[in-house]
Amino acid sequence: MAKHLIVVPAQTGKLDAQIPRLLQAAATIKGQLHGLVLGDDGSSDTAHALASYVQQVYMAQHKRLQHHLAQPCAKVIADVAKQIEASHVWSVGSVWGSETLPRVAVRLQAGMVSNAHQVVDEQTFCRNVWAGSVQQTLQINTAIKVITVRASAFAPAKPLSKAGAVQRCPVDAQPCGMHFVQFEPVKSERPELTQARVVVSGGRGVGSKEGFAQLIEPLADALGAAIGASRVVCDAGWVPSDWQVGQTGKIVAPDLYIAVGISGAIQHLAGIRNAKVVVAINTDDQAPIFDAADYSLVADAKQVVPELIAALKSE
């Protein structure tokens, strides 16, 4: 039977909303669920929150794990995986998961699958390649398997009827070649792009930096939406580059995605493939975005977006 090790970087406050989805992915393969929380002395909140979902949580607390740097974290994860004889090591395909788990895979001599969106069986996983236009089914042939997961593809798991035990585990974190300097959090009143229920994105068709601010921001406010953008708009400096939606930016999975003045380059479409309903507003009726849209409005954004905002506000 499988023994899953779910690795989670500690954070203050409640459990990251992606973790129950990650647990759902792991639980597709019958087996025991174990959790590992990495952080400094303040990491017990996350450990206790995770215990609601798994039989056993190991808490790796050490000042060298405070900033979750990949090098010391990978060693601790691999040590615990060996010690408990885990068959599968899982994390969310976040920036942290993507940079840390490949190191774990080397330490465990384990095959690894990145950003799985489907678990077929205990060694077979599906993921997308080629800007989301091709699905790849990969089989991992090694005894231990390492997987990062596109959490938005899975429903959240429910807590267990009885919370699991939490125990500290010994940490051997050596000095390493990485040294934390500073962290600047993105400050936003809006929902986080990858987790938002509604996303409004703007492209070149909004005209200018001012056009973006006058059209996209109030529309997002009216809908309580996160804001995204096409690569062109980010490259032009109209908006911060971490707003970029696409293969090379953020992969979003909202219930509603509204693309305003976006032509729909293949790499942008790769980022919105998981949106449930796509609305496209564009003056060019041949724009590729319309092939990906559920509802298409061929119109000038400068005219219809203010109408849309007014209609939403009047409700």
Place this chain on the structure above:
Amino acid sequence: MKILVAMKRVADYESPAQIEAGGQALAWDGPFVINPFDAIAVEEAVQIKERQQDVEVVVVAVGVAEAQQQLRSSLAMGADRAILVQATPPWDALAISALLHAVVKQEQPDMLLLGKQASDTDGHQIAEMLAERMQVGQATQASKIELSGSKARVTREADGGLQTIDVDFPCVITADLRLNEPRFAPLPAIMQAKNKPLQILEAAALGWSGQTACTCQQLQLLEKKKKGQRVADVATLLQQLKQEAKVL
């Protein structure tokens, strides 16, 4: 100092993929290019060479013989010499990172630069695996790199914000899109690149058995979404979003 840039030959991102070899390999008509993220890594290394004295830039690719074209393109951008580790797919990230590690042992670079991911397989594993094999620090998704003495200060994308870290040499750094804009090599540089050294090594000679930890079972083209509907105006759009799609 010596900078080793690892790059991959990929099909241009606008070419539609086809599937062959019984549904297990991707194929393209081309054109082929340097993986766009790796081109940013090459550019960064060349810019460091232009700013500082005594910098050697070596580019390495693991792949088929035709990857020499992309190595020549890197030489035209300003790299000093190139190495092709000739190998035939299928391969996986563990295998490629082991081959790159063998090259690192020979070359002993101070810094490795790669793109944050390949634009065809989107794996983002190789740089991190290589850093672990070397037992060194890494800074992935770098948007700014400043060198001082025997370390690099890197600003990078992290979950929820921008992180700045110092990494000691030797280290592995991966390039984000916003790090720089790769140059187009002028014709004289393209001509000059033909005379720069390009060494070919066989993967087997570097210890590759051809075994992989992961095997591709199937590749499947994802169907395009069915054509949606045109709506005439804002009122109809809102009505459909509420009553039909039920997302408002």
